[in-house]
Amino acid sequence: MSKNNVLDMIVEIPKGSSNKYEVDAKTGRIILDRVLYGANFYPGEYGMVENTLDWDGDPLDVISLCTYPTMPGVQVSVRILGSIKMIDAGEIDTKLFGVFNDDPRFSSYEKLEDVPQHLRDEIENFFLQYKALQKKSVKINGWGTLEEAIEELHECKERFAEYKDRLEAGERDLILAEWKEKGIGQG
Numbered sequence: 621m622s623k624n625n626v627l628d629m630i631v632e633i634p635k636g637s638s639n640k641y642e643v644d645a646k647t648g649r650i651i652l653d654r655v656l657y658g659a660n661f662y663p664g665e666y667g668m669v670e671n672t673l674d675w676d677g678d679p680l681d682v683i684s685l686c687t688y689p690t691m692p693g694v695q696v697s698v699r700i701l702g703s704i705k706m707i708d709a710g711e712i713d714t715k716l717f718g719v720f721n722d723d724p725r726f727s728s729y730e731k732l733e734d735v736p737q738h739l740r741d742e743i744e745n746f747f748l749q750y751k752a753l754q755k756k757s758v759k760i761n762g763w764g765t766l767e768e769a770i771e772e773l774h775e776c777k778e779r780f781a782e783y784k785d786r787l788e789a790g791e792r793d794l795i796l797a798e799w800k801e802k803g804i805g806q807g
């Protein structure tokens with residue numbers, strides 16, 4: 621990271637897509653996890669931060685405003701502005717939120733308040749709705765400030781370092797079960 625709120629996102633899903641692609645942790649291949657059940661599409665570029673671990677057992681998610689969609693697998697420099705405090709199926713599943721750092725159209729966006737309210741509403745509404753036809757519950761506990769987002773990033777980096785060996789040993793599901801039993805990382 622050049623500045624402490626600029627990070628590298630690996631794009632999994634380009635803006636406008638209804639295909640939910642994920643980078644496979646083992647092979648690095650881009651896998652089609654599913655096609656969204658409803659007529660929904662990602663309202664921003666969606667991806668993850670490498671070498672992080674969130675409470676859902678996956679790398680920390682990022683959604684970023686962009687002008688033109690890129691492609692799955694592309695590394696993009698994202699300037700983080702805040703976060704969306706999402707709970708997915710009872711697990712904490714925060715999304716960092718930002719803008720493409722190298723798109724001059726977003727050069728004046730430095731904090732959450734610089735983003736037009738409607739764009740934020742649209743993103744929030746997308747996450748509240750995108751699993752509706754799967755009958756899965758998603759909750760959003762509001763937006764986090766830039767400081768909270770940076771804190772989240774550091775926590776997810778530390779968690780990855782702590783569990784790296786076990787993840788490599790294929791214990792992801794076991795780790796999730798342990799967290800659930802202890803009641804940590806649940807929303």
Ligand SMILES: [Mg+2]
Pocket residue numbers: 674676678679680681713
């Ligand atoms: Mg996640």
